[in-house]
Structure formats: structure tokens, C-alpha cells
Amino acid sequence: MEFGMRDCRFSYRPLFREHRVFDGLSVQFDTGRTLLLGPNGAGKSTMMALLASAVMPKEGQVYFGELRPSRRREQAAFRRNVGWVPQRVNAMPGLNVREQVAYAGWLKDMPKHDAWDAAMPAIEKVGLADLAERPSKALSGGQNRRLGIAMGLVHRAKVLMLDEPSAGLDPLQREDLRVTLAQTGEHADLIVSTHDTDDMGSQYDHVVVLAGGSVRFQGTTKDFMELAERDGSDSARAAAAYRSLVQES
Amino acid sequence: MRAKTLWTSSPSLYLLPILALLGWYLTTALEPPGFDGFPGVTSHVAASLPFAILPAAATAAWDIGRLRQSGLLRTAPARNRLRVLAQMTLPGWACGLWTVAVMLTAAMRMADDPFDSFNLAPLVVSLAVLSAWTLVGAAAGAYLPPVAAAPAAAIGGYVLYSGSAALTDPKWRHLTGYSWSECCTVDQQPDPTLIWASLPLALAFALAAILVLSDLGRFWTRGLGAVAAVATAGAIAFPAASGLGYIPVVARDDDDLTCETSRVEVCVWPESRELLPLAVQTADQIASELEPYEVDLSNGFRQGNRAVPGQWRFVIREDFNADLMRKSMISALQPSSTHCDDPQDRFYAMQILSTAWIQVVLAEVTPDEAADDFRLGPDQKSALEDLLSQPAADQGAWFDSAAAELAECPGTGSAEERQR
Structure with a gap:
């Protein structure tokens, strides 16, 4: 199913001063697992918010197959198919972990009993099964990230976008996250944003590099690695390739 | 959820x-x-x-x-x-x-x-x-x-x-x-x-x-x-x-009233219907006591919690006995002046005198007690005594004319508003 955006213009208006983020941006994501790379401020989070239809472009279209979130009648169907875990996931006071994950599923149009039943497998997948009954407010930063991922997984979206899921995680948690994402990618197309090439592992099929509001690279992971010298470790080559793309501007 | x-x-x-x-x-x-x-x-x-x-x-x-x-x-x-x-x-x-x-x-x-x-x-x-x-x-x-x-x-x-x-x-x-x-x-x-x-x-x-x-x-x-x-x-x-x-x-719509007439007409609202016989009996007694004075009771008594000029409105509570009913109906005969435009206190004086008179005639109150109860000044007290010394029919005529004047005094609200 084709998923992406076409000729999108988007700007923020803090106190009447327009800050343009995208000016006619087009990108279409391939099926499989995609890593969205870009420096801080490149527009990765905004792109994901647009792709999730949490914000609407001033011009242009976001699409998932034939579905357009700008058409009100298609919005719910679009959102059922596209999941998004923003950078910051807050606990909802009064809910425990399972209730919050189930609520996220209900918000994505799942019947409440289905959402309740689907919550536990999603929680198990992110390794929070032991904390399912704990108030979500009581989770640590890393656990909170995993809660967010469980909330993204629960409704079994066809495309799942995770915005900087590894930020703030320790090395062990990062490793766990990699495993989780590898499993997730088996059921849904995955788009993961990061500014850190250390997050790049062999599990990604495609790479998109975003900088200065435009796409600098889009291709397979293999093509991306080809941009760097062949000598050195994979992570050093990824960093070199990324640097060459970002510094072009 | x-x-x-x-x-x-x-x-x-x-x-x-x-x-x-x-x-x-x-x-x-x-x-x-x-x-x-x-x-x-x-x-x-x-x-x-x-x-x-x-x-x-x-x-x-x-x-x-x-x-x-x-x-x-x-x-x-x-x-x-x-x-x-x-x-x-x-x-x-x-x-x-x-x-x-x-x-x-x-x-x-x-x-x-x-x-x-x-x-x-x-x-x-x-x-x-x-x-x-x-x-x-x-x-x-x-x-x-x-x-x-x-x-x-x-x-x-x-x-x-x-x-x-x-x-x-x-x-x-x-x-x-x-x-x-x-x-x-x-x-x-x-x-x-x-x-x-x-x-x-x-x-x-x-x-x-x-x-x-x-x-x-x-x-x-x-x-x-x-x-x-x-x-x-x-x-x-x-x-x-x-x-x-x-x-x-x-x-409230008058059609809802339940009325019964013996010596005078007595009307109550449906929720007090059970006390209508007692009210009629009390009204008859009051009417017979006022007969020598020829006081005009042709408007009858009507149940109500507010004084309405020109009407004798009496309160009923479910615990009323004969004594309380009598007191309530005597109170109904005390005209009000609160609706009158009364810078000289003329209507108020008229109201006080009428009230004191009704108490003396019906409530077995002496003129001195009435003067104390209603804080009558020396002039008002002597006016009460003068009134009581007149023939009964004249006293009743004075009471009727005072009540009529108080009902029609210039003052607040239209006639319709006063009926509310």
C-alpha cells in the first residue's frame, strides 16, 4: 500500500511569525522497515505528525493508498491504518499500564473489549508484562518509551511510525528496543526516526535522510552504506554516509 | 474506555x-x-x-x-x-x-x-x-x-x-x-x-x-x-x-380551586382539600361573629400564602386544627399596606388600626393588649378606642372602607401584578 506525502507545505506560526518547515515536500515510503535519519530540527517529528494526520499540511496531500486524511470521511480509516508514537508519551493520571494501552487502542477505533484483550500482548511484546497493573505515572523514562510503543502496537496498524524511540534509553534498553522493533516490523511497515546513526542496524530495509526540510537521500540501506568508504565498521560507515549527506547543505 | x-x-x-x-x-x-x-x-x-x-x-x-x-x-x-x-x-x-x-x-x-x-x-x-x-x-x-x-x-x-x-x-x-x-x-x-x-x-x-x-x-x-x-x-x-x-x-389557575359555600365561600387548592370542611366551619363561625358589624365577606376566603389586596387569603398547613385554622383566617382579615405608595404612613396607620380592631373583635384581645401588640401610639390608641365605642355597624363600615382604600391605594405594581 502506498504511503507518503505529496507536495506538502507546512509552517508553524509562533506569535504571527511564520516558520516554514516544508515547502512542497514529497516522499513515498517503501514497504518494510525504514529509518528516517536527520539532524535535530530537520523536521522529522513534523513529518511524522503530518503523516499521522495529527496536523494537516497547508497544501499538498498525505495518503495511504486511496485514503486521504484531509477528506473527513476517510480520516478515521486512515488513522486506523497508520499508527504514530510521538517522541513524548505522557502517562494518563488514574490509568494503569494496561488501561492506558487499551485506551490507546479504543481511540484508534478498536471495540473496547478487543482493545482490552489486545493490550496485554502488546505490553508483553515491549517487556512490560510485569508492570501491567502499575499506574502508568509510576514508570521510568525507559519504561515510558516502551509504554508508548505498546500503545502504537495495540491497534495493529499497517504502518507504525516511532519518533526517536531510543532517545533517553541506556545501551541495554536500546538493544531490547531493537529486538522489539525487529519483531514489530514483521507485522507492519515500520518507520523509525532518529538523529543517531548508532541506531542503524541491519534490521532496516530503507533509509530516508531529511535535512533542512528536504529529503537528501532515499534508498535501500545498502545504497546508503555505499555512500561511504568501504573500510571501517558498519556504524562508522553509516555515520560517514550520513555526515556527507547532511553536510552537503 | x-x-x-x-x-x-x-x-x-x-x-x-x-x-x-x-x-x-x-x-x-x-x-x-x-x-x-x-x-x-x-x-x-x-x-x-x-x-x-x-x-x-x-x-x-x-x-x-x-x-x-x-x-x-x-x-x-x-x-x-x-x-x-x-x-x-x-x-x-x-x-x-x-x-x-x-x-x-x-x-x-x-x-x-x-x-x-x-x-x-x-x-x-x-x-x-x-x-x-x-x-x-x-x-x-x-x-x-x-x-x-x-x-x-x-x-x-x-x-x-x-x-x-x-x-x-x-x-x-x-x-x-x-x-x-x-x-x-x-x-x-x-x-x-x-x-x-x-x-x-x-x-x-x-x-x-x-x-x-x-x-x-x-x-x-x-x-x-x-x-x-x-x-x-x-x-x-x-x-x-x-x-x-x-x-x-x-x-395559579383559579379553576384548580375547590370551593364550598355555607355562610361565606371558602376556596382551597387541591392539595389542602382534606381541610376544606374545617375551613368552612371556621369561616361560618367568624362570619356569625362579624354579623353584628355587617363586615363585607362577600369575596369569601381563599387559600394563599401571600396577602393580595382586596382578598382574604389564609394559610393552611397540614397540621392545622380548629384553633390554628381560626388564627389563620383572622390573620387573613388583616389588610396589608406594603404595596401602597405611603410617604406619610397614612395607609400604614390605617392598616395597623384595622388589624388591631379585628384582633379585638375576633381574637378576644383587649384594646390595651392590641395597643401593646401593635405598638400603637397615643393617637392611634385613642382612635381605636373611639372606633370601638361606635355602634357595631359603623365599626364594620369603617373596616370595610379602610380595607377597600388599602386595596386600591396608589402604589407598586399593576392590579394584575398584585394578584400574582
Whole structure:
């Protein structure tokens, strides 16, 4: 199913001063697992918010197959198919972990009993099964990230976008996250944003590099690695390739 | 969200027992209603309504506030935004409804005949006001942190509803719906115009809150829509409220009266029908005692809690015996001057003298006791003595002319308003 955006213009208006983020941006994501790379401020989070239809472009279209979130009648169907875990996931006071994950599923149009039943497998997948009954407010930063991922997984979206899921995680948690994402990618197309090439592992099929509001690279992971010298470790080559793309501007 | 999660995560569940106790106490601690019919019961509830608005608005603000705090609404939910918000507002609204239900039950227990003169208007307006403030609370929660939204919504609703009663100009209380709390004595009904004064604003606040909460169009267009809704409601309600008196009631339909005539006609409202024979018997006795004085009792006695110029209105309570009924009917024969424009106290002097005379003639009170009871000055006391020294028929004629003059004195309100 084709998923992406076409000729999108988007700007923020803090106190009447327009800050343009995208000016006619087009990108279409391939099926499989995609890593969205870009420096801080490149527009990765905004792109994901647009792709999730949490914000609407001033011009242009976001699409998932034939579905357009700008058409009100298609919005719910679009959102059922596209999941998004923003950078910051807050606990909802009064809910425990399972209730919050189930609520996220209900918000994505799942019947409440289905959402309740689907919550536990999603929680198990992110390794929070032991904390399912704990108030979500009581989770640590890393656990909170995993809660967010469980909330993204629960409704079994066809495309799942995770915005900087590894930020703030320790090395062990990062490793766990990699495993989780590898499993997730088996059921849904995955788009993961990061500014850190250390997050790049062999599990990604495609790479998109975003900088200065435009796409600098889009291709397979293999093509991306080809941009760097062949000598050195994979992570050093990824960093070199990324640097060459970002510094072009 | 599952119902169990919705309720256990909301503070409303824990407030229910407290609100039940508070609602019961507030309703029973207030003066008993003057009218036992349904308008009296609901009016009694309307007086305590701020205490239902307060938790409803605060809980809705808190619940929507925690949803806002979680950021879940910003993650592009597939469900309709208003449906999501309505679900989260439900516990707050139910909290208010619960409080109203407790207050209604308490008021009905206090009333002898709670379903008499059934009129749903006060209850409908009360529920509209409660719903409006719950939604306004929810709207506050959608834009403010819960710790700010909850007290702001609670205090805002409480102050606007009950604070309007503190203003001298009655139209503000008509607009907010507080005036329903002043309905009605046994011979009154709520003024239907009050619906047009109080319901539009409540509905407009509810609509404005829904617009603000929705995601239809841009924020400023929704804001303008909300302002337009309130302005339109104000344009409808303001003229209606301006035309209403301090206590917006109308006289109850006389066709509802049950009357019986022996020496004089006695009329009571259906809820007091059981005491009609005692009232007739007492009226006969009074009429026979006044026969030598030839006092005009052709208007008869009519049950009512307010003095109406030109009518002999007497109060009935369910515990009345022959003695209390007699006292009540003697009181009915004491003319009032409060409606008269009376800068020289001329009408007041006339009223005092008439009252003292009736007490001496019917209540076995001596002129000296009457002078003490009514604090008559030396001139008034000698006027009373002069009056009592005249032939009985002359005394009665003086009383009739004084009563007629007091009924028609120039003063406040039209003749129609005086009948309300």
C-alpha cells in the first residue's frame, strides 16, 4: 500500500511569525522497515505528525493508498491504518499500564473489549508484562518509551511510525528496543526516526535522510552504506554516509 | 474506555458518597418549601443547584484535563473527538446528576404532595444549567492544566449561578436560571416567560463549549461561533428577563380551586382539600361573629400564602386544627399596606388600626393588649378606642372602607401584578 506525502507545505506560526518547515515536500515510503535519519530540527517529528494526520499540511496531500486524511470521511480509516508514537508519551493520571494501552487502542477505533484483550500482548511484546497493573505515572523514562510503543502496537496498524524511540534509553534498553522493533516490523511497515546513526542496524530495509526540510537521500540501506568508504565498521560507515549527506547543505 | 476504567480513574466515583451527604444536608437544612407541589420541590432543588454545578464542572475539567495532559488527543485518534471528550465528561455530568437526584429525593420527602401541580420547567432548566457548566468545565480542561481548569470551572459556575442572586437587578438571576429557586407559594405558578429568560443562555453555553471542544474548522472560527451562540442567546433572553419582576411567578389557575359555600365561600387548592370542611366551619363561625358589624365577606376566603389586596387569603398547613385554622383566617382579615405608595404612613396607620380592631373583635384581645401588640401610639390608641365605642355597624363600615382604600391605594405594581 502506498504511503507518503505529496507536495506538502507546512509552517508553524509562533506569535504571527511564520516558520516554514516544508515547502512542497514529497516522499513515498517503501514497504518494510525504514529509518528516517536527520539532524535535530530537520523536521522529522513534523513529518511524522503530518503523516499521522495529527496536523494537516497547508497544501499538498498525505495518503495511504486511496485514503486521504484531509477528506473527513476517510480520516478515521486512515488513522486506523497508520499508527504514530510521538517522541513524548505522557502517562494518563488514574490509568494503569494496561488501561492506558487499551485506551490507546479504543481511540484508534478498536471495540473496547478487543482493545482490552489486545493490550496485554502488546505490553508483553515491549517487556512490560510485569508492570501491567502499575499506574502508568509510576514508570521510568525507559519504561515510558516502551509504554508508548505498546500503545502504537495495540491497534495493529499497517504502518507504525516511532519518533526517536531510543532517545533517553541506556545501551541495554536500546538493544531490547531493537529486538522489539525487529519483531514489530514483521507485522507492519515500520518507520523509525532518529538523529543517531548508532541506531542503524541491519534490521532496516530503507533509509530516508531529511535535512533542512528536504529529503537528501532515499534508498535501500545498502545504497546508503555505499555512500561511504568501504573500510571501517558498519556504524562508522553509516555515520560517514550520513555526515556527507547532511553536510552537503 | 471500559466503563470500569472510566469510573475508577475519575475522581467522581469517590465524590459520590460525599455529594450524597452534602446534597441531602443542604436540601433539608434550608427552610421547608412553601409549596408542596412539584414546582416547589424543584425550586427547592434549584436553590441548592450551585452545589451540584461545582463538582460536575470541576470533575469534567479534571477528567478532560488529564486526557489533555496525556497527549493522547494529539496522537491522531480515529474516533470522533467529540465522542472521546463526551465519554470523559460523562463521570462529571453523572456526578452533578447524582447530586440533583439526591436533592430531589430529599425535597420530595419533605413535601406532602410532591406530584401536585406537576411542572417540569424548573427541573429542565436546572438540568440544562448543570449540563452547560459541566461542558464549560470540560472546555476549560481541554485548554488548561487540570489543577487550574478544575477550580476555574467550579468557581466560575458557582459564582455565575449563585452570585447573580446577590445582584440587586433581578434580570441577572433570571438569565442564569437562579430565579427558579424562588418559585412558588401555593397560589402561584412559575412565569412561563422565565423559560425564555433562562434556558437560552444555558443552551448557548453548552453549544459554545461543544464548539470549543470540537475540531471543526479553525480555532478562531469555532471561538467566533461560540461567541455568536452566546450573543444570540443573550438577544433572546435579555428582553425576556428585563420584562420580569423580582420573583417571576404568575397566579395559579383559579379553576384548580375547590370551593364550598355555607355562610361565606371558602376556596382551597387541591392539595389542602382534606381541610376544606374545617375551613368552612371556621369561616361560618367568624362570619356569625362579624354579623353584628355587617363586615363585607362577600369575596369569601381563599387559600394563599401571600396577602393580595382586596382578598382574604389564609394559610393552611397540614397540621392545622380548629384553633390554628381560626388564627389563620383572622390573620387573613388583616389588610396589608406594603404595596401602597405611603410617604406619610397614612395607609400604614390605617392598616395597623384595622388589624388591631379585628384582633379585638375576633381574637378576644383587649384594646390595651392590641395597643401593646401593635405598638400603637397615643393617637392611634385613642382612635381605636373611639372606633370601638361606635355602634357595631359603623365599626364594620369603617373596616370595610379602610380595607377597600388599602386595596386600591396608589402604589407598586399593576392590579394584575398584585394578584400574582
